[in-house]
Amino acid sequence: MARKTVSRKKLRAESEAAEKKKTKKKKKKAAKKKAAKKKKKAKRRSKKNIVVRLRLFWGVFNQSMKRVALYEFNQRKQAEKKAEDLSKSGKSPHFVQRVKEEIEEPLEEPAVE
Numbered sequence: 819m820a821r822k823t824v825s826r827k828k829l830r831a832e833s834e835a836a837e838k839k840k841t842k843k844k845k846k847k848a849a850k851k852k853a854a855k856k857k858k859k860a861k862r863r864s865k866k867n868i869v870v871r872l873r874l875f876w877g878v879f880n881q882s883m884k885r886v887a888l889y890e891f892n893q894r895k896q897a898e899k900k901a902e903d904l905s906k907s908g909k910s911p912h913f914v915q916r917v918k919e920e921i922e923e924p925l926e927e928p929a930v931e
Contacts, residue, residue: 867925
């Protein structure tokens with residue numbers, strides 16, 4: 819029996835055609851993914867103009883650094899008096915320390931006339 823000879827040129831042409839189809843499919847999928855990504859992008863929201871400032875207070879603390887009372891910065895004498903009273907009546911000593919707290923205020927835009 820005689821064998822059938824295989825045409826290498828035909829096999830090569832078939833494999834190249836199959837590769838072209840695969841690359842076309844890959845390009846289409848990539849294009850779809852890019853289009854989907856573009857659609858999914860969320861719009862950025864503009865930040866509200868907020869100014870963060872620090873304000874200074876006097877805090878009365880116990881021995882375990884737990885804040886017991888808070889006074890305005892110009893009321894240091896009252897804070898020290900409170901610390902002394904708590905130290906005398908309680909078991910643990912109390913002390914006065916500066917406390918900085920953040921205050922958020924909206925930024926006021928200048929009025930245009």
